[in-house]
Amino acid sequence: MKLPIRVSDDSREPIYHQIETQLKALIIGGQLPPGTPLPSIRAMAGELKCSLITTRRAYQNLETGGYIKTVQGKGTFVKEIEEVLKQETKDKVVYDVLQKAVEQAKQLGTSKEEIRMIFEEVLTGHYEDS
Secondary structure (H helix, E strand, O other): OOOOOOOOOOOOOOHHHHHHHHHHHHHOOOOOOOOOOOHHHHHHHHOOOOOOOHHHHHHHHHHOOOOOOEEEOOEEEEOOOOOHHHHHHHHHHHHHHHHHHHHHHHHHOOOHHHHHHHHHHHHHHOOOOO
């Protein structure tokens, strides 16, 4: 099974975190429903051209967080996620993305009012390149 996961060596985020974040998003977003088998650690590492240790860490973190489970001799599968955890995860992902965007905007010297205005335009889909 080939998953739509992309990792970048240029990112400031460690590769294991990139894998973990993208898998969480696929699970929470419903693209990987409960019971879906995941590629083995070896297969995932090969697909993404990263180390087994990196992939294992992402899988271990996801298992610890309750997103996946490994069944000895059968493989790794997506777990049924409680609605509370789904909502908390969605909120955290959106918060983190917005936080990064605001940090970048501040580095560019964008004022709080400009950030609010741009956010509203993005939210409503009315952004016009000026």
